[in-house]
Amino acid sequence: MPNPHAPLPFSATVHPEARPAQRLTWDSREAGPEVAFVALPGETMHGNRFVEAALEAGAPFVLTDLDVPRAVRVPEAWAALRAWAKAERAKNVRVIGITGSAGKTTAKAYAAAALNAHFMPVFNTQPAIACFLIEFGASDRPLVVEMGIDRPGEMAELVELVRPDVGVVTAIGPAHLEQLGSIENIVREKGVILNGARGLVGAQAAPFYPGAESYGFGNVTHAGQGLEITPQGATFTFGGVNVQLPLAAQVQAEAAVLALLLAREAGVPLTEAARGLLDVSVPGGRYRVHQGRFTVIDDAYNASPVAVSAALGALHALPGRRISVLGRMLELGDTERALHAQVGQEARARADLTYGVGEFAAELGERVYGTVPELIAALLEEVKDGDVVLVKASRGISWTAEQRAQAGVGLDVVVDALLQFRDSASAD
Structure with a gap:
């Protein structure tokens, strides 16, 4: 307090x-x-x-x-807030810092569930982190802190504030390129979290950090075994313990491996930690699967090429007619058209029907729409029982609703429209 x-x-x-x-x-x-x-x-x-x-x-x-x-x-006030946050953080014995170009919010939620930890809410700015540390730093429970950056030098500032005992990089890909400039800069800036702490990197990020301990599946330091993904979710074993994750895909399974590793090292029995994972709840828009006459995958909170690729992989693993609905990815700098085209090519390979909306609609999908309302009208005419629809784009959080509709971002409204249509049709 x-x-x-x-x-x-x-x-x-x-x-x-x-x-x-x-x-x-x-x-x-x-x-x-x-x-x-x-x-x-x-x-x-x-x-x-x-x-x-x-x-x-x-x-x-x-x-x-x-x-x-x-x-x-x-x-x-800002200097005082930082000093207060550092003093309270020093009272905690286990702080986990998580960053990455994609998957950090999911990793945060799973790690917190396995550790019974306090964890950062949605916002991951420096003021939010400072306030969180002041509120919970003195707790006898661990802390899990999401550490997002969008400019050079910011991770060093965050590390100074948080001083994580364990630093995690979930994934590396083109994101916030307007400020960070290149993949090489992203690797260097995010990698600061690994310095002076126990460092762990996800399987996708491992090639960027030779020698760092890695987690996930396959050729990694700390591996889950026997991963199976079905429409019901993901199952695997870790440390001899069977793990079941309802309505999860590989990204969630990799986050669960990280969570179980952290729990084991904190002295939490793996069976207890695995039970905790059953109660994981991620904020809206982060790979939420809404099953029904047709299935809607709400992954609309934000988007970068690596995050869209992971979501498309999850979509491809599910049965039914697979539909991708993709909008613009922001802050990609001079390479944005090429990166949208790359994502669109992957969508065409992994989905049966592809929709694109906004400035790069033609790159993202075969069915092209200039505005979000036009997209919604067409999509509701097309979707059928048994379909699986993935919705993903950047948020454009500071834009007006009209700007988002024109730009093809903030596609949470598409998710809402699909669910309302599905539920109203079911009621009839």
């Missing part, structure tokens, strides 16, 4: 009315009677503009340089 009256690892003037909080936020809209507000500088405006709103919402305290009621007043 963040307590402003406890000894703090930074100089501050604490208002006498400041109260302990359950957690911290840098988003004033989340501030409330149990949630304190940190006024951080932003790209367009400073969080100080929202201090009054946070106080009116009942925030127990605000971390700011302003002289206001319930203030924990500091010269610079």
Whole structure:
């Protein structure tokens, strides 16, 4: 519990009315009677503009340089937040840091389930990680931290903040190329997580990090055995223990191998850890399989070439008429058209029917649509009982709904339309 009256690892003037909080936020809209507000500088405006709103919402305290009621007043809020996060993280004996071009959210969820750990929510920015460490650092349970980057030098900053005891790279591929520039830069920047920690890399990433311990299936250091994938899910053995993962594919199975390895090394019995994996829940849009008259694979949260390739592999393994619905992948730099064409070629090889939407629709699919509404209308006319439909694209989270519809991103609306259509037809 963040307590402003406890000894703090930074100089501050604490208002006498400041109260302990359950957690911290840098988003004033989340501030409330149990949630304190940190006024951080932003790209367009400073969080100080929202201090009054946070106080009116009942925030127990605000971390700011302003002289206001319930203030924990500091010269610079971001520096104070980082210092506080580092001090709380130092109280925890096992912190797992996970990065990768794809699969890190899934790996985080499986590792946390096997370890009974606290884990990062959806956001993986530095402020989010700092707030998470302050909230849970002193816990006697392990921490699992997702560490995403999109610019050079950012992983070094994150490692300094998190200081993971185990650093994991799930996969390597072209992502955030506009800032990172090349695969070589991605390998180097993400690889910083392996320095000074126990390093583990997924099977796909292993060739990029010669000598690093690897996990997954096949020719890796720590391998699961006898992987079988069916419409019901994935099964394999690890350390002599049978593992069953409902509605899972190879990406989830590899995450489970990582989770079981981490659990074994933490002293958790493998049978107990394997039971924990049955309760894994990943956020919406990360390979959620919705079975019914036809099956919808909701993998629409985000997309990069390596992530789309993995999703297409999962689609190909399932019976029925396989349909891929792909939209634009963002932040790919000068190579974006070639990378979309590469993904589209793989889609044509692995799916029976391919749809593309947005600027690179022709590269992504044989059935081409300029906007998302046009795509949805055509798709609902086509889909039949027994089909399996994969939906994947980047989010365009900062764009308006109209911009996303025109660009062919944010395809969660396609998933919603498919499920509503399926359920309404079932009711009839």
